Amino acid sequence: MATTTLFQFPPTYNFPPFFTPQPNTNTRQAQLQKWSSLIQAWCRHHRQYRLSLVEAVDSPLFHNAALRKRLDLREARDVIDWMVKSEEEGGGGRRAEWIDSSSSGSQGPKSVAWIWWRRPEEWADVLVDWVEGTGQKGAVLTVYELVQGEATVSQEFHGMDNDVMLKALSVLAKRGKAHVFGSEGQEGVKFF
């Protein structure tokens, strides 16, 4: 997760009203859209798949020290809520997904979320491209190999969160392009 380059914030980040929920619906939509892309860009830059809001509100993502402005937890939740909704519902196109509090510790509901800077379906496409590009159709690989193996170092999904990888693989399985087997923690996958 360590990054060498500094994250380049968009200009809106330095726009003071960015940190105030806008009452006008159109403006609010635009504002949320900008927040959504900022969060996605931030997570992509940091190779972060899940975002813990409690931690994030103190990070530069939600706290602009120069402006002395911040998005508090509740407002950050509103932003993620918006991202969770599909575009048809007037949301941000499922670019986030809440992680059940039961599986993510005792931080209460809506404290950790997946940030889909790539949705599982998109990851699945990336995997298929890689498999086809490297001629590994029909090969059997472990999930560990996919995520941590030397062969995938150049790939975007290298070092990916295991859960995200499994989600992407299950998408592939549904499409009939892969078969996931094995017990938890030792899953293997066969690509067709």
Next chain:
Amino acid sequence: MFFKSLDLTTALRPLLLPDETLLFVQDAVGLYEGKYKIPDYQNGHAYLTSHRVCYIAAEDPRKFSVAIDLKEIDRAEYQVSTVFENMKAGFLKSSPKITIYPKPQKSKTDKSRSATSSPAVPSSSTLHPGKPLSPLPPSIAPQPSPSPKPINATWICPICSFSNPVPSNFDPATATATTNLPPCLACGIKPPLTTVLKAAINAAASRESPLPRPSSLPACEHTSSTTSNQSASGSVSCPRCTFVNHPSLIECEMCGTSLIVAASSAGNGNLHVESPAPSFEQSRIPNTEVSETIKLSFRAGGEKTFHERLKGALVQRKWLLQNAPPVPPPSQSSTTSAPSTATLKSPQPAAPRPTAVGIAGLEQRGLEARMNNQLVIGNAFEDLEALMASAKQIVALAETLARESGMSSEGSAETHAVLSESVAALGMVTTKDMLSSGSENLYLSELARNLAEYLTDDRKGVLQREGGIMSLIDLWAVFNRSRNGVELISPSDFQRAAELWEKLKLPVRLRRFKSGLLVVQRYDWSDDKTVRQLQDWMEELRQVPPDEPVPWDWTVFGRAVTAQETAQRFMWSVGVAVEELEMAEDRGALCREEGIEGLRFWSNRFTDSLAV
């Protein structure tokens, strides 16, 4: 008497002259000339002022509005016509009417007489005494001929005092000393030119003066043409002694009664039998001469008060003050106050003031002023009549005193200035007193017009000073204060009047912000304009580098504004500024920033393409 054209205010009320005051207003009034209705002048407001009677039609008021100067009115009669009293005036029921009789046009005669009594050669303008002073429309203008040819005058021989006729070809306009004059018929001595000249002009002038000048000039033409032709087509019988006179005579040979009246009134009667319509075209009513009576028909009551006040105004003759330059205060209404008021302001401009210089002079002037003030106050409180009459001065005095004692320092200076200047508005305010009781709607609509005038008056510029927009409550306060505590308006009346603006098509509008705040603004002012103003301002701010370094890119985002700044910039009240900013935000032009410093507004960079 003339129908004068009338200037209207923005609120479609008569524009008052200086010192003119509004006395009474009545709606649903129709105009009659003689016995006949004047088309298009049948439903309107009648305004009685101290100088005029004005009629303004409810429909198309700019086109159909006329005024009659009170100075040209001889008297006014009040008549309630019923079926039994007067079959002609109405069939089953007729509205009560006030009949206005014009004055004989004496003033013109006087003028021409005094002008020509000097032995100097008369100027050409005075040589047309028959021509009315006010312009007449072409339809009326065709008088027999512009030069006073048809004069059947007599000159008295200075030698034998025989009355000789002035020759019919004698034209005072062209006559000179070399003009050949016929000698006296009795003694044969040639008269001096001035004698004949005077006689001719006097005759021409007196021919104008007889009272009921036929509305139909044709009738007049008839008599004059017969006289000039000397054709004995019709001899005139004297109305008093019935002696049948030669048509060229202006006075009865027997008893000396003027025959012109008889002849012209006869013609007059004939005319109306022939054409029972008003004798002038309705489109030309303004500037039309009226010789017959004018009737105001009151279809919705109010005639009694109107008549009363009209009579009062005719007695007071306030118009006499109009031409007097060193303003003797305009209160002649009560005799008790008249001498005192004359001493206000400039103490007796006529009386030469004893010249004193230096401190003594200043002291003396101060003493005089104090004495005057004492007189004014003393007289004003003597009785209520006097108080009403000198209200204007008392108010002016009170204001001066207030200013001197520094009371004006409190409160918004601008609003106060508006207030102190608005005393002039006193003359224009409609009070309930001016309207007959029960006419609530009329009161409200008059109040609405009143307010509109008050707001749009450029001299006071109430609305302008408040940045073109003003909350209704502020307006209510300022307006009521401008009435100096007299005839205050209740808030509910005020709001109802304000709601009438739109219906009456007045140039101001009442607007409700989404928070429920009611404001007053010009009718042509729109949200778009406000938004544009705000955006222009934001753009302006973006060009100016901030005083202190700011963490954001000011070339892109500019800077934030607060409601206070906005209020200051556009001269709005803060409440209005907040509403306008929120309106602009609502339209997506602005966005907000809430912080510990409070609410600030930015140009909206979320929705536009500049900031990605």
